[in-house]
Amino acid sequence: MTGYQSPAGFTDRIDAAGAVAASLSEILALTSRPDMISFAGGMPAPELFDADGISEAYARALTTPRRVLQYSTTEGDPLLRQAIAERLSRQGMATEPYELLITTGAQQALSLTCAALLLPGDVVLVEEPTYLVALQCFALAGARVAPVRCDGEGVDPSALDEAVRLHHPKLLYLGPTFHNPTGRTMSGSRRHAVASLAARYGFWIAEDDPYRELRYQGDAEPWIASLPEAADRTVLLGSLSKSIAPGLRLGWLRAPAGMRRACATVKGATDVHSSTVDQVAAAVYLTEGDMDGHLELVRRAYEERCDALLGGLVHSLPAGSAYNRPCGGMFLWARLPEGYDATEVLRRASGYGVAFVPGAPFFSGPADRRTMRLSFPTHPPSEIEEGLRRLRLAFEHDSTT
Ligand SMILES: Cc1ncc(COP(=O)(O)O)c(C=O)c1O
Structure with a gap:
């Protein structure tokens, strides 16, 4: 450095x-x-x-200019929350629109989580190695970061157990699916093991999931956020960057009510809301375009x-x-x-x-x-x-x- x-x-x-x-x-x-x-x-x-499809979605969004050029709600445009909730539900993560906070990319979803949860000196456990910009977020929050040993299946549960007892973390940050940087996907049994440890020790999990839609082989593993042991303590961070285009700068955060409200408070004070026109165009694309x-x-x-x-x-x-x-x-x-x-x-x-x-x-x-x-x-x-x-x-x- x-x-x-x-x-x-x-x-x-x-x-x-x-x-x-x-x-x-x-x-x-x-x-x-x-x-x-x-x-x-x-x-x-x-x-x-899909430049044509996305342009078309913007054109349709702009047929109601007075709506899409206006301020909107911090939680996100209702059409986009609905479209993402339906997509997640179809894929096995039952979600109601009100459970989502639309963010400016998964990156902002992570920043909001950090701002809502972390006090200076709190410990965040991370996979070793981990996503570099997440390390930046934790540094900005004044958190202490401790690495957890991983193997080809993801986080090693015994190493995680040991790290939790040693460091008393507030948050475990994970990229379980097509991890950045390693490309690895955490196995189903490891996901369950991590969820059980979170329930036993009471730490939060940030499940950073921007790559899930890019699977070309095998079957999807369950979201950690969908497992009963961890559902009340997992913040799921999603993104349209890899499934539509990163320039939209749209993502979302799915979290239990208290955490979601805390993140919405931070977002309101940060940027009021993500761009209305971009959100509506994305909603049009998700519902009327040929996304799949x-x-x-x-x-x-x-x-x-x-x-x-x-x-x-x-x-x-x-x-x-x-x-x-x-x-x-x-x-x-x-x-x-x-x-x-x-x-x-x-x-x-x-x-x-x-x-x-x-x-x-x-x-x-x-x-x-x-x-x-x-x-x-x-x-x-x-x-x-x-x-x-x-x-x-x-x-x-x-x-x-
Ligand atoms: C693991 C991980 N999380 C979050 C992000 C940020 O994505 P977004 O464009 O949705 O902000 C990236 C971007 O590459 C990433 O690799």
Whole structure:
């Protein structure tokens, strides 16, 4: 965490959050060459946005300009709450519209949860590694973060039990489905184990779930928020960023009444409400557009891109590397053999015109510097193959190991 200059007069919390961001932006600065094939960004593929369908939804929303250009309620536009509640209910998470607070992305849903729940010094337990911007949120809240050991199935329940007894956390933050950064999905039995521990010890869970709609293989696992043991202590954070488009900046928070009201209070004081016109256009798209048909195209394209990456990785990473096979989402997690440092590898790889994100900034405890996150949606298979060729060259000519 170097290179961050503390602006005079700002709080330690701003410094801490700024340091988290700086650790990544220094790395990403390496990846800005125009012809770069980048496995670094966490962005959906823009050519796969349903631009016509979304434009049409905006046009329809604007047929009632006096309504959609006006202020609205903090909780969110009734049409959008209804549309999201119906979609969640159809997918197995029984939800009434009043149980949702519409937010400016899942990111704001997490910020509101932190502001509503956390006092400086409170402990937040996180998967190790975890989503970097969540670490920023916890730093801004003045919380102390403690990592919990994970394996291929997600959080290790015995490690969680131990961490809870040691740290007395107020919140456990999880990305159970197509986790950022690892791409891993938590198994059903682990979800139940986590829910039981939350009930036994009385901590809150933030279930951050922006990637759920991007499943291309296997069956969905239940939401932790749907399990009876954890239903009264789980805040479910959802998003339209990955299922429609991130520029809408729309998400939601589904939480028990007290928590939902607290988050609505914070939101009212923060931005009054999320954009009315965007909310209504999203509601029109969800109810009248071909969201499911379009999402299926996106899933198939991402699956193909994921397969292209998986197909070539074995020849591009050094022998002895390990990586997972995600069933959905946008990320794959790899670990290089002993002696490699992924940040050093990135310096070299960026010279060859290929980029990824080293895993180190995603760790809240001691970083595993051999790890790397590879994101596959943004390039078609032919470019992924070229990116893999460049990566292989970077390793072949690596004099650092
Ligand atoms: C795990 C996780 N949570 C939240 C977000 C924020 O999503 P949104 O665009 O809905 O704010 C992201 C974005 O990439 C993410 O990866």
